[in-house]
Amino acid sequence: MSYIRPNFRHPELPANEKGYTKRHYEGAISTLCAGCGHDSVSGAIIQSCYEMAIEPHRIAKISGIGCSSKTPTYFLGNSHGFNSVHGRMPSVATGANLANRNMIYIGVSGDGDSASIGLGQFAHVARRNLNMLYLVENNGCYGLTKGQDSATADVGSASKKGEPNPYEPIDLCALALQAGASFVARSFSGDKEQLVPLIKAAIAHTGFAFIDVISPCVTFNNTASSTKGYEFARSHIEATGKIDFVPLRKEITADYAPGFSQEITLHDGSVIHLYKQEELDCHDRNGALAAIQDYAGRGQILTGLLYIDPDTRDFHDNQNTTKKPLVDLGQSELCPGNRALKAINASLR
Amino acid sequence: MSYIRPNFRHPELPANEKGYTKRHYEGAISTLCAGCGHDSVSGAIIQSCYEMAIEPHRIAKISGIGCSSKTPTYFLGNSHGFNSVHGRMPSVATGANLANRNMIYIGVSGDGDSASIGLGQFAHVARRNLNMLYLVENNGCYGLTKGQDSATADVGSASKKGEPNPYEPIDLCALALQAGASFVARSFSGDKEQLVPLIKAAIAHTGFAFIDVISPCVTFNNTASSTKGYEFARSHIEATGKIDFVPLRKEITADYAPGFSQEITLHDGSVIHLYKQEELDCHDRNGALAAIQDYAGRGQILTGLLYIDPDTRDFHDNQNTTKKPLVDLGQSELCPGNRALKAINASLR
Amino acid sequence: MKPIKSINDFVIRFANVNGTGSASANNMFVKSVFRMGVPVSPKNIFPSNIQGLPTWYEVRVCEQGYIGSRGGVDIAVCMNPQSMAEDIRAVEAGGYVVYDNSKPMDLRMHRDDITFIGLPLTEICRNEYSDPRQRQLFKNVIYIGALSALLNIEFGVLKDLVGDQFRGKEKLIAPNIHALELGYQYAREKFKCPLGVHLERRDLVGDKILIEGNDALALGAIYGGATVVAWYPITPSTSVVDAFEKYAKRLRIDAGSGDRKFAIAQAEDELAAIGMVIGAGWMGARAFTATSGPGLSLMSEFLGLAYFAEVPAVLFDIQRAGPSTGMPTRTQQSDILSAAYASHGDTRHVLLFPADPAECFDMGATSFDLAEQLQTPIIVLSDLDLGMNDYMSEPLSWNGKKTYRRGKVLGSDQLEKLTERYGRYLDVDDDGICYRTLPGTHPSKGVFFTRGTSRDEYAQYTESGDAYVRNMERLLKKFETAKSYVPAPEFYAAAKSTRDGMIFFGTSTQSCLEALDGLAAEGIHCDGMRLRAFPFNLEVENFIASHDRIFVVEQNRDGQMRKLLIVECEVDPKKLVSMTHYDGMPITARKIVGAVRSAVGGATVTPIRRKKAGEKS
Amino acid sequence: MKPIKSINDFVIRFANVNGTGSASANNMFVKSVFRMGVPVSPKNIFPSNIQGLPTWYEVRVCEQGYIGSRGGVDIAVCMNPQSMAEDIRAVEAGGYVVYDNSKPMDLRMHRDDITFIGLPLTEICRNEYSDPRQRQLFKNVIYIGALSALLNIEFGVLKDLVGDQFRGKEKLIAPNIHALELGYQYAREKFKCPLGVHLERRDLVGDKILIEGNDALALGAIYGGATVVAWYPITPSTSVVDAFEKYAKRLRIDAGSGDRKFAIAQAEDELAAIGMVIGAGWMGARAFTATSGPGLSLMSEFLGLAYFAEVPAVLFDIQRAGPSTGMPTRTQQSDILSAAYASHGDTRHVLLFPADPAECFDMGATSFDLAEQLQTPIIVLSDLDLGMNDYMSEPLSWNGKKTYRRGKVLGSDQLEKLTERYGRYLDVDDDGICYRTLPGTHPSKGVFFTRGTSRDEYAQYTESGDAYVRNMERLLKKFETAKSYVPAPEFYAAAKSTRDGMIFFGTSTQSCLEALDGLAAEGIHCDGMRLRAFPFNLEVENFIASHDRIFVVEQNRDGQMRKLLIVECEVDPKKLVSMTHYDGMPITARKIVGAVRSAVGGATVTPIRRKKAGEKS
Numbered sequence A, B: 001m002s003y004i005r006p007n008f009r010h011p012e013l014p015a016n017e018k019g020y021t022k023r024h025y026e027g028a029i030s031t032l033c034a035g036c037g038h039d040s041v042s043g044a045i046i047q048s049c050y051e052m053a054i055e056p057h058r059i060a061k062i063s064g065i066g067c068s069s070k071t072p073t074y075f076l077g078n079s080h081g082f083n084s085v086h087g088r089m090p091s092v093a094t095g096a097n098l099a100n101r102n103m104i105y106i107g108v109s110g111d112g113d114s115a116s117i118g119l120g121q122f123a124h125v126a127r128r129n130l131n132m133l134y135l136v137e138n139n140g141c142y143g144l145t146k147g148q149d150s151a152t153a154d155v156g157s158a159s160k161k162g163e164p165n166p167y168e169p170i171d172l173c174a175l176a177l178q179a180g181a182s183f184v185a186r187s188f189s190g191d192k193e194q195l196v197p198l199i200k201a202a203i204a205h206t207g208f209a210f211i212d213v214i215s216p217c218v219t220f221n222n223t224a225s226s227t228k229g230y231e232f233a234r235s236h237i238e239a240t241g242k243i244d245f246v247p248l249r250k251e252i253t254a255d256y257a258p259g260f261s262q263e264i265t266l267h268d269g270s271v272i273h274l275y276k277q278e279e280l281d282c283h284d285r286n287g288a289l290a291a292i293q294d295y296a297g298r299g300q301i302l303t304g305l306l307y308i309d310p311d312t313r314d315f316h317d318n319q320n321t322t323k324k325p326l327v328d329l330g331q332s333e334l335c336p337g338n339r340a341l342k343a344i345n346a347s348l349r
Numbered sequence C, D: 001m002k003p004i005k006s007i008n009d010f011v012i013r014f015a016n017v018n019g020t021g022s023a024s025a026n027n028m029f030v031k032s033v034f035r036m037g038v039p040v041s042p043k044n045i046f047p048s049n050i051q052g053l054p055t056w057y058e059v060r061v062c063e064q065g066y067i068g069s070r071g072g073v074d075i076a077v078c079m080n081p082q083s084m085a086e087d088i089r090a091v092e093a094g095g096y097v098v099y100d101n102s103k104p105m106d107l108r109m110h111r112d113d114i115t116f117i118g119l120p121l122t123e124i125c126r127n128e129y130s131d132p133r134q135r136q137l138f139k140n141v142i143y144i145g146a147l148s149a150l151l152n153i154e155f156g157v158l159k160d161l162v163g164d165q166f167r168g169k170e171k172l173i174a175p176n177i178h179a180l181e182l183g184y185q186y187a188r189e190k191f192k193c194p195l196g197v198h199l200e201r202r203d204l205v206g207d208k209i210l211i212e213g214n215d216a217l218a219l220g221a222i223y224g225g226a227t228v229v230a231w232y233p234i235t236p237s238t239s240v241v242d243a244f245e246k247y248a249k250r251l252r253i254d255a256g257s258g259d260r261k262f263a264i265a266q267a268e269d270e271l272a273a274i275g276m277v278i279g280a281g282w283m284g285a286r287a288f289t290a291t292s293g294p295g296l297s298l299m300s301e302f303l304g305l306a307y308f309a310e311v312p313a314v315l316f317d318i319q320r321a322g323p324s325t326g327m328p329t330r331t332q333q334s335d336i337l338s339a340a341y342a343s344h345g346d347t348r349h350v351l352l353f354p355a356d357p358a359e360c361f362d363m364g365a366t367s368f369d370l371a372e373q374l375q376t377p378i379i380v381l382s383d384l385d386l387g388m389n390d391y392m393s394e395p396l397s398w399n400g401k402k403t404y405r406r407g408k409v410l411g412s413d414q415l416e417k418l419t420e421r422y423g424r425y426l427d428v429d430d431d432g433i434c435y436r437t438l439p440g441t442h443p444s445k446g447v448f449f450t451r452g453t454s455r456d457e458y459a460q461y462t463e464s465g466d467a468y469v470r471n472m473e474r475l476l477k478k479f480e481t482a483k484s485y486v487p488a489p490e491f492y493a494a495a496k497s498t499r500d501g502m503i504f505f506g507t508s509t510q511s512c513l514e515a516l517d518g519l520a521a522e523g524i525h526c527d528g529m530r531l532r533a534f535p536f537n538l539e540v541e542n543f544i545a546s547h548d549r550i551f552v553v554e555q556n557r558d559g560q561m562r563k564l565l566i567v568e569c570e571v572d573p574k575k576l577v578s579m580t581h582y583d584g585m586p587i588t589a590r591k592i593v594g595a596v597r598s599a600v601g602g603a604t605v606t607p608i609r610r611k612k613a614g615e616k617s
Ligand SMILES: Cc1ncc(C[n+]2csc(CCOP(=O)(O)OP(=O)(O)O)c2C)c(N)n1
Pocket: A065, A066, A067, A068, A069, A086, A109, A110, A111, A112, A113, A114, A137, A139, A141, A142, A143, A144, A145, A150, C232, C233, C234, C235, C270, C294, C295, C298, C325
């Protein structure tokens, strides 16, 4: 494959050392709700790839189905992408990666996509330590189907129906750690400060890199327990029984230093507490698990890089596949030819 | 439903206080390999139900597909059973339980059935804390399809092809703990001493009771390098203590040495006494997780009751379903009738 | 140019932006027409996103009572700058455009063969309201107010509607009525009201109701005694379960304890959902799941189990445009073959095809009778058009004398009396349907083991080819028996006797009936038959036998129902002329008439379809 | 009674216990017949368990070269007390029973119309061997030795076989030969050898080979350039992947590095397996999965995605007896409809029907050409009979000049030269097949987004009904084009010109060809056509058109291929007479002849089937 350097330049925009401006990493205009956390994540991905000066065509974007899974259309418009089926992104990514180990794989999913229908594939792709960035845009609900609780919804949090959710949330970071992921982190959609470096580290990592990004749904994380927010609209919705009114909101941002915790108020007024870890030993799998549960016990969500094993064997290493991508092998390298076949025939008489 | 006491008696065999002899709890002759660990587990189930004097017809047996999933044919021949499809036993059990909360549910599965194709259903049925005994006969391989590695196969253990397995095993107990199971234990098919009391405790428990039973596959899984192999398992199991199930009616504690004991009162009022080392506290979910990883770190398998929360809300509690089983509701209780319908029509004009 | 003049016969199309609160306002318009006694049918055309994309609400007002899509637009209410150009282009010559003239309109959009009616909505709102959200919401209410003047909607009717809508939230009533008046006044002053196209009170809707098919289906399930619901969210089926929950919380709560006489499990996926339904059916509960195409595909392994193990189950498939994710917010009738033959091996499933909400209610209930009588899955094939749009329908009615048919289930007393050995799969009555028992019924009799593997008449596992064949033959016999259990087709005889027929089902019905009238007016007479179920019974075969040429109208690409008729009734394909429509919009009488006209005119190709590539007939 | 006399024409049936090491001994018998130049065909009839249940190995020896199942047993080798009574009953009058007479036989089993040959196997072993495992294993070898005397198998041939079998384990050779001799000597002394039924050397197998279809399929995939394999274990497809791995480790290792030029992923389930295949196909690799019925059902959602998004994929479905888990170790051809129309919405898939190992090899390779040329899933429908039994087959051959057909893929140079805008779904060549690009090809050109939702010619997401219909019509056109790409049917003209025809495919072929000969001998002439692929091309339609009555022979209950022919070729059902067989055992010529005979005799029912309940034709 000939990697020709693009010769176009935007005069005004600064180009990275590969000659690409930020615009080369952007995608189509988002059709998500104004202020949706997912759009912030798309921005962070764009910035990360720009700063890392990755040639866009060397990236493959893959997703399932959901608002979150739609986002690959809204970033990296010069990279091939595959919007597959609900909950099955991991298997598509696995096949693609087996076929061409030279590409950089960015998988985007949602909490419904990964913690419900896709839970099995999520755990097994982590276990195989597939070399990819697996990013979940976690809003605790099914956005695209209008706000049902997902398996990551917090106990007691009220869904759009106003009913408290009685079930323990599934912690995807803990699950990834258990399944054998070699890079596990958590962040918040509005915290570019933290998110961008994590994404860059995850892309640089060889092996399965998982980032659980808390990404509020401005439309359906709108609960009856809301203090401020928009009662007027809400009672309108309750009265008409139609969720047809989505006021424009601004994205929620967070900016806080390591070692501190920050209280974040969501659009519905509900509050989450983030704690940005500073000196957690990132090389201790069990320690990371304990830490997560620790902070959860204190009602805090631990963010940052939770675990990394910089030198693991990825799926290809375990398979002993050729360094040359399988897609690049020609017929001469693949077809054993007639001589071998004659020998096989002989052995079958 | 009229529960008529059976009037037949086997003169020679002792009957339990419900008038059933052990034979009433047996099933068809097993077609598994001679010496298969699964048959021992069937025996343990038979003995448990006999000793607990459960009326056989009050039990429902459910399984997926596999040698392990075949076993419900070989025990409790007087109980209804459902051999469903591969990896989907949890959903069938869930529907059955929702329909009739008065039955006792025993689900039997395999490691392929639960850790591969069924991983998602396994995690979610645990999360719902469905009131059932979920027993995995874990042999680290796919017995019925002739010995491929399963997701619980140990790293480095050689499959029937003699190739070392490069992947971290999935620990179903750890997964169950994370998903929110309220009773989690591990045992060994050859150790009735430990297994029978665990099964009885699990049946007595209200909520999701999971037992991971290491059950060697004598045919495909007995390579010396496999930790699920008979010898290896034997020598490597460190029991955390004996368990003795004691129904309220006649409490027997005499034949067990006092001290190092912890008493847990189950929902049905029955009591189990644990003789165990101090450091494992069966009420600490995170502690149990840590302990598992601890022993695993030392190349050992921790057995016994790992965690129990005697006092949880099961799926029905969270759903506020009637105490009377839904299957027992008649048309008069279910059909709102014409008056209500007229009102609804009126509201639609 | 000559403005269209018509009373109680027009199509008005509201163009809005998704998520701006227009739906409830537009719905108020529809209800007001309905309450003025004039037949009305709205179609909601929405995008597969939550906010910001174009959405349309197309309302047909039709004194003759045709409620299928008409096609064409007489009045466009253009509230979405994004789609305005396109929306204006769509208006018929002589039609009207209502738009927001707070900012001057782009002149390139102007047409002089239509009438433009400008309302300064943004401006009015800016003056009236401070809160931007209120500006947004009331904008919609204001144009409804204006329309009441322009189209002669009785203002009192609107006021009552607001009252009903905000009952319990009284403080919202006044501001809404005020907003209506703002629009009403403005239109009154600025324009000659009413327009040539307008409404007049009639008494043509009788005791009919306005309801979405999914709501009716859910109510049917409640009346039919469904107690266990397992599902996974997917458009357009989600509202079935939402409605079930809403109504069950009213109608199925134990007075004393407040406990629920139902259970709803939001499953982790569709495989789990159908698994739960089968588990519940095995235990003896009436259970259902609701899904759409992708879910049906995921359920196919389990459907084969239920067919072979003979476990009752009910599946509501609210069809949408496939294949794959396709157009998730568009309608189609394209899951027919995949539902009829779902799962590997030799399988066949019972299908029901409701055509309107009243029938959704009936079939929603009777599907549980059929599932238990036939001990097999029943798949009810509705679609997005019927499921998510308000249909004018006969009121829902329940025959108080009707009792649930639980099929062949042996209770503990019957088992007690049983002398010979019980065989779960013994064809005692020679109708292919055997007697089942429910777990927990009797301590020593009637126990059996349910499995997806082959077994003998006594439910014992066997690999005997003979036993296997006996069982498979019996399943065929059961399917024969099913023909006498499922609802019969409905017939619409032509005024003149004819050798031409038309077969249709589900949401193609309204447009086909309108088309039959239209064709008759042109002297083209066809007898009509509406399919209501699969397997097809003798009446279906007779109808086909007694006509020379039959048009099969359906909303999919491949003529799936036609294929099913050909192979299941052993019909010569030449007899059945395929007429398909599948662009995701509801089929219209206009298209059907055109297609039949040219077919009768000799052309064998059907102009509904652009090309016939890759298909004969 | 008259003992059967026949040379090189008989059926011998070995009855053993699963897991006692009989398979390799019985296989030695088959190979010895083969090496004596006599056509032979074994069928392994095994239970769905691992150890302890009855298993049979039925071997047909046939000088005329018919290798389909014959039916009936001339010689029964009864090594399983459990099934002995049944096994003896199955023997034809005049036949022979070889059994272990160490213990006296139960007299109730005795028949005086057959010859009993007792071998004291247990006794011999007890005296010869101490280790019980050896006693068990050599018992099998000893009866083979006895048979070599009884049936006149050249002892030298057996010795060579042992030599080949244990090459590398030389120390096992002597004891095995000794065991053979023990049996040989005993039979020689005690009985008049050879029996009336026996073997004679011939030269009738030429350069043929003995191989299982699954091995040939796997080799085909290797030669066809498959690099990514994703699967989930399921009988009877498992051995496809086992064989792929075995051979790839020999033929696909990089000489220098020892690295693998292939990757095999044992997926967590079938959904993941097909997902991986689609991901790899999207990236540009040739990838396949192997499964059976239940897996096919689970893959149906993903198959719809691949159809609609147009991603190459290859699926080997080794069919077994359904529905559901059915009879997992029995054969059937019953996934035809579920494969052809897999997934919701309007879908259609390309199918291939291999009939023998040589064709498994060819189709195993060409399926990848077709997948890439047509940019759609290719489903190869084999079955347990072909997949897991040794078939006498033409040697596998590879045309050295053949180059992989990668279909329409734009490389970086072509993209570089591209001047106009690239449109992934532009039908440039008007054949319905568009040009795709692979990720990573070019830094600035040819990028597009793959999705299961509707999109326009430039792969942009759209909800436009017109764009959607254009795309769906093009997919139909592509399917038309496919007719000229897939392998054409094969014809077998009758000796006399006739208006009767017979259509068959896959593993029904051998028995149908034998039946055609048999019928011709009776003066009933039928032209034969063997289907090799779906969609059906013009030749298929012409064959049907040029005959008045056509028997469609298939191994399923519902006549699935017949249904497919009727709707896809628009054939009058009356023309196609269904002949089905589906008890899980391979179909025999005897049954087909009987069915045709009585059909021709006027009866329209087909006696192959017990009843016709629920089916016309
Ligand atoms: C097989 C299948 N089932 C259900 C759906 C409907 N569906 C679309 S998106 C979605 C859930 C999305 O939730 P999540 O993954 O959290 O994404 P979000 O919208 O919250 O970002 C569902 C259930 C589908 N498309 N396919």
